[in-house]
Amino acid sequence: MRILVLGGTVFLSRAVAVEAVARGHDVVCACRGTSGRVPDGAEHVVLDRTTGDWPALSGFDAVVDVSRTPSHVRSAVAALPEAHWVFVSTCSVYADHRALGGTPATTPLIDAITEDVDWTSSPEAYGGMKVACEQIVQDGAATSAVVRPGLIAGPGDPTGRFTYWPVRLAEPGPVLAPPADDVVQTIDVRDLAAWVVHAAETRLEGVYDGVGAATLRADFLAEVARGVADTVPDFAWSSEEFLATHEVAAWHGPRSLPVWVPGKDDRGFMAHDVAPSLAAGLRLRPLADTARDTLAWVRSDPDAVVTGLTVDEERAVLAAR
Ligand SMILES: NC(=O)c1ccc[n+]([C@@H]2O[C@H](COP(=O)([O-])OP(=O)(O)OC[C@H]3O[C@@H](n4cnc5c(N)ncnc54)[C@H](OP(=O)(O)O)[C@@H]3O)[C@@H](O)[C@H]2O)c1
DSSP, X not given: OEEEEEOOSXXXXXXXXXHHHHTTOEEEEEEOSOSOOOOTXXXXXXXXXXXXXXXXXXXXXXXXXXXXXXXXXXXXXXXXXXXXEEEEOOGGGBSOOOSTTOOTTTSOBOOOOOSOOOTTTOGGGHHHHHXXXXXXXXXXXXXXXXXXXXXXXXXXXXXXXXXXXXXXXXXOSXXXXXXXXXXXXXXXXXXXXXXXXXXXXXXXXXXXXXXXXXXXXXXXXXXXXXXXXXXXXXXXXXXXHHHHHTTOEEESSTTEEESOOOSGGGTTTTOOOOHHHHHTTOOOOOHHHHHHHHHHHHHHOTTOOOOSOOHHHHHHHHHTO
């Protein structure tokens, strides 16, 4: 197949291009090339989507796009309407994160934001713009699949969120951790990429969550530890209240325990039902493998990003227990 990847120099879109090349497809990556280089075996066509100019690209069986910007998706779909489109969206399109086991069929969406907004300065616009991008693809492409990832993990992750845990659990000592009975869900970037390529190959249609299996945090962290250490560490499970009192932030960033989303209103955020995606061809590797490979990547790449509490910050919070 001839596949166009709009991107190809960063984490997921690069993994998609790597997978498509490995499967013997004719792969073109169209992007500026400022974020990295496209994988070996893929052709790079220089494209800056902010200019509105569309290069002479045609003859693709499938297009994979990861954009967040409605005008960029609008012009791309208008240029390549005959292809099968696989659009990578996000679980941030959902309006309600309370229920466990949500699916695209059961969870309402937020309103579309059809204008371009700078999501780096207005991150709250991210989900609404993705809703608009999904609709542009669904309305304009001959056939399409929309994949809505949850938290993506694995080698090359520019966010450093999941990465915190393999790095931390490879080290000794008691480990500060959020509540053991939270539900947590991630997906390995390589599994997601393989499924995106499968969706292109099979002209999969419909809307799916790009998520892994939802597990209790105690099992999740035990599995991460299995991938990076000889023993399961001594976890200091801590309540939301205790962590808030000691100014431990959630989700990502400095002084955070990453991959933690507190509060009843968000308990379903990392608890989607993976069954429809498995039925549509998604295959998942063990979380321990993701953890092991992520740690190996961090140790081999001086530019690898890790976010979260520092060793001293964690030690100080543990001492307050
Ligand atoms: N990370 C997560 O946990 C998570 C969770 C949910 C959903 N998602 C979604 O998953 C996808 C991740 O995609 P990704 O990892 O490939 O990273 P990304 O940052 O979304 O995509 C970046 C790609 O787009 C290209 N690009 C950016 N600006 C461009 C421009 N003006 N013109 C042409 N190309 C441009 C970049 O290449 P150049 O900069 O080289 O041009 C790069 O290859 C996104 O759709 C994201 O919304 C991620």
